[in-house]
Amino acid sequence: MDANKNFVVGIFDNEDVLLEGVEKVRGNGVKIHEVYSPFPVHGLDEALGYKRSRLPMAAFLFGMTGTGLALTMQIWMLGYDWPMIIGGKNFASLPPFIPVTFELTVLLAALGMVATFMVVSDMKPYKWPRQFDLRSTDDKHVMAIDLALNAGKSIDDIKRILKEAGASEANDKNFE
Amino acid sequence: MGHHIAVEAEQYVFKPETKRKLFILIGVGLVLFVLGLIMAMNSGHAGHSEGHASSEISTSLVASAEASAEPAAGEEHHGSPTWLKRLYTSLWMNNIYFVGLGIIGLFFVCIQYAAQAGWSSGMQRVAMAMGRWIPIAGILTLVLWFLVKGDLFHWTHHDVYEGETADKILTNKAPYFFWPLHAGSFPLFYVIRMVLFFGMWYMFFLAIKKRMVAEDLDSNTQHWYKSRSISAWFLVFFAVSSSVAAWDWVMSIDAHWFSTMFGWYVFASWWVTGLAFLAFAVASLKNAGYLKVVNANHLHDLGKFCFAFSIFWTYIWFSQFMLIYYANIPEETVYFIERMRTSPYSWIFYTNLLLNFVLPFLLLMTRDAKRQISMLRVVTPIIMIGHWFDFYNMITPGVMKYEGAIGFLEIGLFMVFLGAFLLVVLNGLTKLPLIGKNHPMLQESLHHHI
Numbered sequence: 001m002d003a004n005k006n007f008v009v010g011i012f013d014n015e016d017v018l019l020e021g022v023e024k025v026r027g028n029g030v031k032i033h034e035v036y037s038p039f040p041v042h043g044l045d046e047a048l049g050y051k052r053s054r055l056p057m058a059a060f061l062f063g064m065t066g067t068g069l070a071l072t073m074q075i076w077m078l079g080y081d082w083p084m085i086i087g088g089k090n091f092a093s094l095p096p097f098i099p100v101t102f103e104l105t106v107l108l109a110a111l112g113m114v115a116t117f118m119v120v121s122d123m124k125p126y127k128w129p130r131q132f133d134l135r136s137t138d139d140k141h142v143m144a145i146d147l148a149l150n151a152g153k154s155i156d157d158i159k160r161i162l163k164e165a166g167a168s169e170a171n172d173k174n175f176e
Numbered sequence: 177m178g179h180h181i182a183v184e185a186e187q188y189v190f191k192p193e194t195k196r197k198l199f200i201l202i203g204v205g206l207v208l209f210v211l212g213l214i215m216a217m218n219s220g221h222a223g224h225s226e227g228h229a230s231s232e233i234s235t236s237l238v239a240s241a242e243a244s245a246e247p248a249a250g251e252e253h254h255g256s257p258t259w260l261k262r263l264y265t266s267l268w269m270n271n272i273y274f275v276g277l278g279i280i281g282l283f284f285v286c287i288q289y290a291a292q293a294g295w296s297s298g299m300q301r302v303a304m305a306m307g308r309w310i311p312i313a314g315i316l317t318l319v320l321w322f323l324v325k326g327d328l329f330h331w332t333h334h335d336v337y338e339g340e341t342a343d344k345i346l347t348n349k350a351p352y353f354f355w356p357l358h359a360g361s362f363p364l365f366y367v368i369r370m371v372l373f374f375g376m377w378y379m380f381f382l383a384i385k386k387r388m389v390a391e392d393l394d395s396n397t398q399h400w401y402k403s404r405s406i407s408a409w410f411l412v413f414f415a416v417s418s419s420v421a422a423w424d425w426v427m428s429i430d431a432h433w434f435s436t437m438f439g440w441y442v443f444a445s446w447w448v449t450g451l452a453f454l455a456f457a458v459a460s461l462k463n464a465g466y467l468k469v470v471n472a473n474h475l476h477d478l479g480k481f482c483f484a485f486s487i488f489w490t491y492i493w494f495s496q497f498m499l500i501y502y503a504n505i506p507e508e509t510v511y512f513i514e515r516m517r518t519s520p521y522s523w524i525f526y527t528n529l530l531l532n533f534v535l536p537f538l539l540l541m542t543r544d545a546k547r548q549i550s551m552l553r554v555v556t557p558i559i560m561i562g563h564w565f566d567f568y569n570m571i572t573p574g575v576m577k578y579e580g581a582i583g584f585l586e587i588g589l590f591m592v593f594l595g596a597f598l599l600v601v602l603n604g605l606t607k608l609p610l611i612g613k614n615h616p617m618l619q620e621s622l623h624h625h626i
Contacts, residue, residue, distance in 0.1 A: 042623075042625040043625065052543075056542070056543070060541070087502055087503075087504055088504065089502075095494075095497065095498050095501050095502070096498070096502065098494060098498070099498075
């Protein structure tokens with residue numbers, strides 16, 4: 001069976017049931033592909049066992065790139081390439097460079113973070129996101145379980161586990 | 177989320193050991209202070225000439241700037257001997273530093289009410305205890321001002337307004353100090369402002385405290401609504417009074433100079449020092465087994481506050497510095513030349529940026545650093561010490577010129593003030609239960625998760 005094709009989708013009506021449900025489902029040895037919810041549910045990341053995002057690290061590196069780029073650019077431009085006397089200051093004096101350095105640091109950190117996030121979450125411009133159940137944008141929490149990753153369990157087993165964990169529905173969903 | 181978490185009542189106990197430690201702190205501080213004072217009295221003018229030699233460049237720069245800005249500048253104002261001026265300066269700067277810690281306690285509580293913030297309701301009483309310093313700070317400021325005014329505030333001398341050599345700049349500024357009396361007499365407007373600010377701050381403190389006590393007795397949410405409205409009025413008053421206080425008590429030492437950023441600058445320094453103290457106090461209380469309602473999420477928020485407002489302070493610092501640097505007008509740059517090119521202010525000037533920006537910025541950047549008690553207890557003292565240097569460099573160079581120093585006298589006096597402040601705050605903590613059990617947002621605080 002191919003991955004990312006055949007799913008069982010559990011529908012949960014409220015977030016307290018969902019949080020307990022996630023733990024019960026995982027406790028039964030079922031691997032969860034992803035949970036979609038209409039609003040952020042506190043504690044869901046921990047319940048799903050997600051590691052902390054490394055996005056801040058990316059932000060720091062992009063920010064440092066911005067700092068370096070801004071300083072190099074200004075020192076080279078005003079210090080070497082086209083020295084100009086402004087207000088009797090040194091050609092390459094640090095204080096007037098700081099606002100530009102700050103702005104480029106923030107700009108690169110922000111744009112870099114957005115780009116990294118897009119790439120990591122597989123949100124490319126040509127890629128249309130999958131909808132497991134449209135109600136995840138309205139009033140239901142949707143838990144998607146990839147059958148290929150749970151080869152040891154039958155569809156009926158997974159559905160039963162979902163129902164026992166508090167799901168109000170357990171549906172099939174196939175992407176062909 | 178629906179479930180209710182039960183909260184244990186907590187009462188801070190001011191243990192005799194803690195009290196003894198504080199008295200030892202004050203005692204050691206007093207010994208150092210007396211030692212430093214005796215050393216300062218005996219060193220006399222030796223340090224004076226040495227200071228001159230090490231700062232020849234700035235002497236000429238300052239002299240040329242002062243010649244244009246200060247036609248009537250005469251040495252006759254500087255009556256007291258060096259050691260006495262040093263004592264007065266140190267008293268005043270330590271006092272202003274701790275005024276900030278006191279008022280920021282109340283300011284923090286009011287910000288939380290006005291923003292309808294829930295996360296902080298478990299640590300509100302700690303911030304409130306800091307506010308207990310306000311009345312003491314008020315009396316100290318008023319008494320000290322009359323003691324030090326002759327040496328710190330040369331605009332108080334009547335001769336700068338008289339005769340042919342009258343100081344034009346100060347004469348123009350005189351109504352701001354002396355109104356409705358004539359220039360050079362008693363600075364009525366100034367003293368009224370001082371009394372009014374402390375009086376109003378204390379009144380707001382009492383009003384909020386009264387609501388807290390009432391809230392503990394009955395669980396009426398009306399107290400919270402009332403506190404919110406008191407807070408809003410306080411914030412409006414504090415917005416104006418903190419700026420004017422900064423001009424009056426700090427900026428008017430360099431009476432010929434002015435900066436439009438100064439009110440914010442002093443506020444930013446006070447605010448981040450107060451936040452650092454609050455974070456340190458909460459982390460320490462937590463370490464001692466109190467504040468069970470506070471967890472890593474609340475510490476994280478306090479850490480973010482310290483991190484963010486260290487950057488805010490730097491932003492204000494830089495905004496003030498860069499405009500003056502770029503415009504390069506002598507009567508403005510003299511302020512920074514005094515501080516950047518003169519011993520001992522020069523190393524403090526750069527240390528200030530290291531302690532208040534570079535270290536908090538790097539040490540508190542990661543999430544884990546903000547959530548750990550041990551890390552917070554390392555970084556927050558750095559911020560507090562850093563801003564002590566900040567206030568030192570705001571106040572001392574304008575009074576001491578080339579004779580400024582940091583020695584046993586300054587450090588000892590800081591320890592005495594710190595010990596007294598801690599005595600008042602910890603004693604204040606025992607007066608009310610540590611947790612406001614009827615605070616309508618306590619449950620929200622317990623569920624706080626970031």
